[in-house]
Amino acid sequence: MNIPVQSHRDLKVWQIALDLTESLYRLSERWPKHELYGLTSQVRRAAVSVAANIAEGAGRKTTGEFIQFVGIARGSLAEVETLVILARRLDYIGEEVCHALMQDILELGRMISGLIQSLERKRSLS
Template sequence: MRYRDLIVWQKAMDLVVEIYRLSQTFPATEKFGLASQIQRAAVSIPSNIAEGHARKSSGAFINHLSIAAGSLAEVETQLMLAERLGYCAQDLSLTLLASSDEIGRMLTGLKSSLTKN
């Protein structure tokens, strides 16, 4: 199985696209601030899933999935901050946080399945 076949990677890629779309609406003053941070954190999620999978070691994969989970928590925090600052509507924030929750559960499940092997 390739990393691109993993549903969690696919959903993480979808989240990156949505985060980029959102961050493009932030004020120009946030280009090198919150917009850049949330983009980097979002990109880190599928990137770490892919890198961990490519290492062909369960231990390395688990470690990279943990890093992806940390990046996911960063995205959630930055998304909530964007909402508080008025850069993101609450309904969009709730939708993106629901996607984030799903990805988080999938990361946890994948880590658990790798630990059992």
Template sequence: MGETLIQSYRDLRVWQEAMNLAEACYRTTKAFPKEELYGMTSQIRRAAVSIPANIAEGYGRKNRGEYIQFLYIAQGSLKELETHLLIAQRVELTCCQTINSLLIHSESVGRLLLALIRALENK
């Protein structure tokens, strides 16, 4: 399998998957009760958007140390998102299958993030 040339953060698989996760979170929260708009809906959306945004911002930094720091921030947002999703599941804002699907996707993004962090730390 050949190496893919990375010319932009948009070429990073982790950024692409984080964007897909954010989109899925937006679609899911559209069905949440309207009274949750400023509660769980906005919390989930904010955390989900923060993940690809921090990956992109870190990519744009001048040195590897700053890049890694932004990837750790993205990882923190990912854990925050997972917590919000678990709460949404507990209070039955949507069905278990929907949340489980988002959690599986989230874990996948987490693995990709960790792999990128490790690769950068070992350079």
């Protein structure tokens, strides 16, 4: 039996995106202070954008709008991935931390793609 989604807060993909955002905020607190308005700010904004766009899409009226915002979230996740790789290359994070983050990003990306596919099926049935 499927439980209906009442809010974006019910979406596992949104919850995982918020967890990733929290992790990146805590991790980036330790980055050099000269990066505060550079890489630190950029990775935080990109991570927030993933969860925020999922939430905004869920709050829209049409499935098409939801798909559009989830697509933006997917783009923001690609930005997060790029910034994590850069943080590793600059030695702001270690290899193990980078690997764990990349696994989380990969899984979240799969979930986002699955949500888009599900929404596209729903739209085609309407």
